[in-house]
Amino acid sequence: MTAQATPANEMTKAILPDSALPTHWYNLAADFPEPLPPHLHPGTRKPLKPEEMEPIFASGLVEQEFSTDRWIEIPEPIREIYRLWRPAPLARARRLEKELGTSARIYYKNESVSPIGSHKPNTSVAQAYYNKLDGISNLTTETGAGQWGASLSFAAGFFGLGVEVWQVRASYDSKPYRRMLMEVYGGSVHPSPSNLTEAGRAMLEKDPDTPGSLGMAVSEAIEVAVKGDNSRYALGSVLNHVMLHQTIIGQEAAAQLAMFGESGPDVVVGCAGGGSNLAGLTFPFIGHSLTGSVLDDGGRSSSPTDRSGTRRDPSEFLRDGAPRIVAAEPAKCPSLTEGEYRYDHGDVAGLTPLLKMHTLGQDFVPDPIHAGGLRYHAMAPMVSHAVELGLMETTTVEQEDAFAAGVRFARCEGTVPAPESNHAIAAACVEAEKHKGEPGTGPVILIGLSGNGFLDLPAYSQFL
Numbered sequence: 001m002t003a004q005a006t007p008a009n010e011m012t013k014a015i016l017p018d019s020a021l022p023t024h025w026y027n028l029a030a031d032f033p034e035p036l037p038p039h040l041h042p043g044t045r046k047p048l049k050p051e052e053m054e055p056i057f058a059s060g061l062v063e064q065e066f067s068t069d070r071w072i073e074i075p076e077p078i079r080e081i082y083r084l085w086r087p088a089p090l091a092r093a094r095r096l097e098k099e100l101g102t103s104a105r106i107y108y109k110n111e112s113v114s115p116i117g118s119h120k121p122n123t124s125v126a127q128a129y130y131n132k133l134d135g136i137s138n139l140t141t142e143t144g145a146g147q148w149g150a151s152l153s154f155a156a157g158f159f160g161l162g163v164e165v166w167q168v169r170a171s172y173d174s175k176p177y178r179r180m181l182m183e184v185y186g187g188s189v190h191p192s193p194s195n196l197t198e199a200g201r202a203m204l205e206k207d208p209d210t211p212g213s214l215g216m217a218v219s220e221a222i223e224v225a226v227k228g229d230n231s232r233y234a235l236g237s238v239l240n241h242v243m244l245h246q247t248i249i250g251q252e253a254a255a256q257l258a259m260f261g262e263s264g265p266d267v268v269v270g271c272a273g274g275g276s277n278l279a280g281l282t283f284p285f286i287g288h289s290l291t292g293s294v295l296d297d298g299g300r301s302s303s304p305t306d307r308s309g310t311r312r313d314p315s316e317f318l319r320d321g322a323p324r325i326v327a328a329e330p331a332k333c334p335s336l337t338e339g340e341y342r343y344d345h346g347d348v349a350g351l352t353p354l355l356k357m358h359t360l361g362q363d364f365v366p367d368p369i370h371a372g373g374l375r376y377h378a379m380a381p382m383v384s385h386a387v388e389l390g391l392m393e394t395t396t397v398e399q400e401d402a403f404a405a406g407v408r409f410a411r412c413e414g415t416v417p418a419p420e421s422n423h424a425i426a427a428a429c430v431e432a433e434k435h436k437g438e439p440g441t442g443p444v445i446l447i448g449l450s451g452n453g454f455l456d457l458p459a460y461s462q463f464l
């Protein structure tokens with residue numbers, strides 16, 4: 001008997017073979033209609049030079065941070081590890097569509113299938129690799145919910161590097177299983193603020209009961225990296241090189257939508273903490289909307305588009321049919337929606353370069369909401385720039401609405417989403433509910449399912 005191929009209109013999930021794993025990361029910095037504002041040196045406030053970042057970050061990552069090459073090849077040792085779980089599936093949320101009574105076709109790119117349960121290993125593997133190339137032996141980092149700390153611990157193990165993680169106090173106390181996961185992979189974990197660093201001691205002196213914040217944990221991790229022997233720091237979001245590494249998500253999703261017979265999405269929705277899963281899912285689509293070539297750029301052309309000229313209305317530079325891109329953030333930490341667009345530090349102690357981004361201020365301590373990965377005072381410069389150029393919209397979601405959407409999604413589609421991802425799902429449901437009528441005839445909505453919530457069940461049970 002010959003196997004029958006499932007018709008595209010009956011498919012539930014699109015699985016790409018290992019051979020379809022993207023070979024390059026896509027760099028939107030090559031195609032922004034206006035150049036990305038440079039990072040500044042915190043002392044001189046002059047544009048930062050690559051060599052000034054090297055005491056903190058591996059040289060290969062610094063090179064990527066400043067790069068405006070459109071495509072950057074993914075080294076084979078990184079691809080080899082990606083293939084443990086990638087390409088990640090893209091699924092059609094048919095039951096959710098029915099439950100919502102929408103005519104929209106809803107798809108979700110499922111990053112929860114990684115060994116850690118989120119998109120974070122897409123960059124942790126790359127970061128561990130480039131540090132190994134430089135002969136570094138130890139990495140330090142911060143983590144909120146623990147997804148990033150676990151991802152770095154996982155990746156570092158493959159390259160024989162040690163990892164020390166400062167976990168935001170609120171999450172350290174409420175999510176013990178993530179700490180255990182980090183330890184399984186060989187990481188050592190401290191609550192932040194801690195007594196182990198000058199920055200941490202100063203913060204504890206100010207407020208001994210602080211729930212902590214990502215900004216505080218970043219300061220502690222950088223301090224230890226800079227003072228340590230043969231140590232470097234690794235950041236799980238925000239910086240340009242992290243956005244770059246995540247772009248395999250959107251490239252795969254575009255190929256998978258085509259397997260469903262879709263020409264592309266009409267709306268793409270991701271949650272936004274520091275911006276990396278959102279950037280990863282959406283930048284290839286934005287690049288394609290700007291140039292018309294990114295998603296079928298088999299030749300990997302490297303010439304940037306003309307970036308001269310002053311700021312324009314996005315309708316001038318986006319091609320017809322460009323999808324709407326929506327960044328969903330928590331109402332309790334609305335950096336994109338309510339923050340100022342200005343230079344600010346990525347951490348509380350002011351150790352990072354000055355980054356041009358939407359910020360609530362480096363001292364902002366968000367409420368201890370369950371979506372720990374979204375508790376960051378600012379947004380990636382590349383995402384902020386995209387918003388300023390009108391290439392992305394923003395929306396906020398209340399915690400209750402996020403969990404309601406997550407429970408609904410779990411009951412329809414099976415996967416329990418991460419509390420962070422619930423923000424994207426809630427915003428996508430609002431979009432879908434605008435479209436009623438004949439099922440399957442409405443717009444295509446693509447959701448970034450950035451992770452699963454298996455280790456966040458106590459948060460769900462508080463909500464139920």
Ligand SMILES: Cc1ncc(COP(=O)(O)O)c(C=O)c1O
Binds near residue numbers: 237271272420
């Ligand atoms: C599952 C998940 N989604 C989203 C985020 C937010 O980070 P980013 O905006 O960089 O994707 C995190 C951060 O920890 C996360 O763990």
